[in-house]
Amino acid sequence: MMEILETLGIGLIDALLWVLMLGVGLLPDALAEPFSYSFMQRALLTAILVGAICGLLSCFVVLKRWSLLGDAISHAVLPGVAIAYLLGWPFFIGAFIAGALTSVGIGALERHTRLKADAAMGLMFTAAFALGVVIIGKIATNTHLMHILFGNVLGVQYPALLLTLFAGLLALLAVWAFYRPLLLYTFDPMQAQALGFNTGLIHYGLILLLTLTIVASLETVGIILVVAMLITPGATAHLLTERLTTMMMLSVAVGVTASVVGLYLSFRLDVASGGAIVLVAAALFLITLLLAPRHGLLARWWRARRLRAPSPAAG
Amino acid sequence: MRKPDVVLRLTPKPMAVEVKRLSAAYDGQPVLEDVDIALPAGKWTAIIGPNGAGKSTLFRILLGVMKPLRGEVTVHGEDPARQRRLGHIAYMAQQEAVEWDFPISVQDTVLTGRFGHMRTDPWWRRLLPPRWAESRHWDVVHRCLEAVNMRDFASRPIGALSGGQKKRVLLARALAQEARLLLLDEPLAGVDAASERLILDLLARQRAAGRTVVMVTHDMDSARRYADQVLLINRTIVGMGAPDNMLVDEMLACTAVAGWRPVARRDPPLEAFP
Numbered sequence: 192m193m194e195i196l197e198t199l200g201i202g203l204i205d206a207l208l209w210v211l212m213l214g215v216g217l218l219p220d221a222l223a224e225p226f227s228y229s230f231m232q233r234a235l236l237t238a239i240l241v242g243a244i245c246g247l248l249s250c251f252v253v254l255k256r257w258s259l260l261g262d263a264i265s266h267a268v269l270p271g272v273a274i275a276y277l278l279g280w281p282f283f284i285g286a287f288i289a290g291a292l293t294s295v296g297i298g299a300l301e302r303h304t305r306l307k308a309d310a311a312m313g314l315m316f317t318a319a320f321a322l323g324v325v326i327i328g329k330i331a332t333n334t335h336l337m338h339i340l341f342g343n344v345l346g347v348q349y350p351a352l353l354l355t356l357f358a359g360l361l362a363l364l365a366v367w368a369f370y371r372p373l374l375l376y377t378f379d380p381m382q383a384q385a386l387g388f389n390t391g392l393i394h395y396g397l398i399l400l401l402t403l404t405i406v407a408s409l410e411t412v413g414i415i416l417v418v419a420m421l422i423t424p425g426a427t428a429h430l431l432t433e434r435l436t437t438m439m440m441l442s443v444a445v446g447v448t449a450s451v452v453g454l455y456l457s458f459r460l461d462v463a464s465g466g467a468i469v470l471v472a473a474a475l476f477l478i479t480l481l482l483a484p485r486h487g488l489l490a491r492w493w494r495a496r497r498l499r500a501p502s503p504a505a506g
Numbered sequence: 507m508r509k510p511d512v513v514l515r516l517t518p519k520p521m522a523v524e525v526k527r528l529s530a531a532y533d534g535q536p537v538l539e540d541v542d543i544a545l546p547a548g549k550w551t552a553i554i555g556p557n558g559a560g561k562s563t564l565f566r567i568l569l570g571v572m573k574p575l576r577g578e579v580t581v582h583g584e585d586p587a588r589q590r591r592l593g594h595i596a597y598m599a600q601q602e603a604v605e606w607d608f609p610i611s612v613q614d615t616v617l618t619g620r621f622g623h624m625r626t627d628p629w630w631r632r633l634l635p636p637r638w639a640e641s642r643h644w645d646v647v648h649r650c651l652e653a654v655n656m657r658d659f660a661s662r663p664i665g666a667l668s669g670g671q672k673k674r675v676l677l678a679r680a681l682a683q684e685a686r687l688l689l690l691d692e693p694l695a696g697v698d699a700a701s702e703r704l705i706l707d708l709l710a711r712q713r714a715a716g717r718t719v720v721m722v723t724h725d726m727d728s729a730r731r732y733a734d735q736v737l738l739i740n741r742t743i744v745g746m747g748a749p750d751n752m753l754v755d756e757m758l759a760c761t762a763v764a765g766w767r768p769v770a771r772r773d774p775p776l777e778a779f780p
């Protein structure tokens with residue numbers, strides 16, 4: 192059964208790679224050249240998938256003010272991954288349990304002590320992260336740890352690519368099927384409660400999706416930088432539109448662009464792929480911050496200038 | 507083992523809200539102590555009390571956001587959770603509780619008031635974007651926007667509205683739910699005179715249509731003119747009765763003193779609607 196699924200998955204990935212290469216074939220040779228290597232083709236597909244999932248989820252992270260929580264969960268995933276590795280479980284299971292435990296722990300600390308949310312999060316995730324570093328130091332080499340922390344998209348193999356594809360499809364389906372509860376919970380949790388939605392379920396469902404996204408991005412940008420991909424695309428899109436669906440599409444576009452351009456630059460300049468991808472995303476944000484039509488700095492400066500200037504009628 | 511929440515009643519018209527021996531606390535600090543309330547259906551109740559008197563806590567308990575320490579709460583004779591799922595409880599939040607930066611238009615905000623009723627739509631409908639929701643939902647949305655005089659602003663982003671307009675959008679969202687019980691948290695705070703009149707007239711029409719209106723307010727004047735009964739609250743019930751009996755200096759002075767225990771005066775309960 193598992194073998195059939197695996198064969199199916201590999202077939203699907205090969206098909207996607209083939210379609211992708213058709214697209215790359217249209218590019219000028221200088222741009223297309225790196226993608227003649229099969230490891231670069233796999234890296235490209237992974238980068239596109241990760242950029243898209245992170246872009247989609249980052250809308251919720253930004254609007255729900257969960258940036259710090261995203262950071263906390265991504266760090267807390269480390270011991271989960273390590274313990275899952277020890278027990279021979281799939282990474283994802285361990286990661287999700289660790290992510291969920293951390294978010295429950297943060298909530299409990301917040302409710303039952305004088306600590307505020309930021310201290311509770313900082314405390315929980317650094318402790319979990321330290322546990323992860325210690326366990327991984329015992330069971331694996333330093334290069335392995337570095338790959339989990341900072342990603343190594345150029346070395347992506349089929350199993351990891353399959354996991355990313357699966358996580359991406361699941362996230363997309365979940366956001367599609369539960370769009371209205373997610374929208375309502377993000378916008379106004381009290382209203383969601385008044386309408387009889389199970390806000391606890393939505394809350395942990397969203398955390399599950401976040402964990403899924405983080406695990407899927409492990410190989411590309413790594414644990415430390417994934418939070419950048421969970422904030423920057425959404426933040427960029429938030430400056431550009433007043434509609435959630437448009438924001439999601441823009442955010443996915445920013446995530447995919449950053450991933451693809453970052454991957455290309457990392458190959459050309461021989462720099463770390465995770466760092467390159469995040470820097471491209473940050474550059475896209477910076478450009479948007481300057482030039483966005485309504486919320487951009489230039490537009491605001493222009494409006495303020497026009498307000499200050501005496502109107503000609505008033506003389 | 508769970509205690510049955512639903513108390514079978516033989517009376518044909520249960521109270522809209524019934525609260526018995528209710529106590530609630532934040533971090534061990536009591537906010538409500540031994541509160542008994544019975545709000546008849548189809549009436550307009552104004553809840554008045556100083557800040558921190560537990561007015562919003564009462565709403566939070568009805569909405570299930572907060573669990574009481576002790577006591578029984580029923581809405582229309584049933585478990586509030588079930589009534590919420592049936593869409594019978596609508597809530598208008600305070601303006602500060604809403605994220606006005608959220609990328610959403612005025613009409614889409616009002617449409618979220620229909621999300622509970624959309625559960626009965628066919629499953630494939632629910633997979634379409636809200637824009638293609640059934641026309642019965644959009645009819646209600648347009649009617650509610652018309653009622654609060656915000657039709658012209660339907661496609662504006664909510665962040666671009668003025669204070670009074672924001673209040674009216676929140677009210678339209680609550681009305682779009684077509685619920686039997688309307689809970690309004692300070693619907694008149696910070697609105698201009700025109701918006702205030704519009705909101706009060708609209709609520710009067712809701713009451714005339716048989717809906718129960720419960721509003722927390724600091725505005726004695728509107729409470730005196732519009733409400734059927736006034737509930738004075740300061741951690742416990744200070745008084746409950748007709749506005750003319752409650753909104754007198756002596757009663758208000760009792761309400762203002764925190765922790766004032768005994769019930770000063772309580773009119774016999776109003777007859778249930780009509």
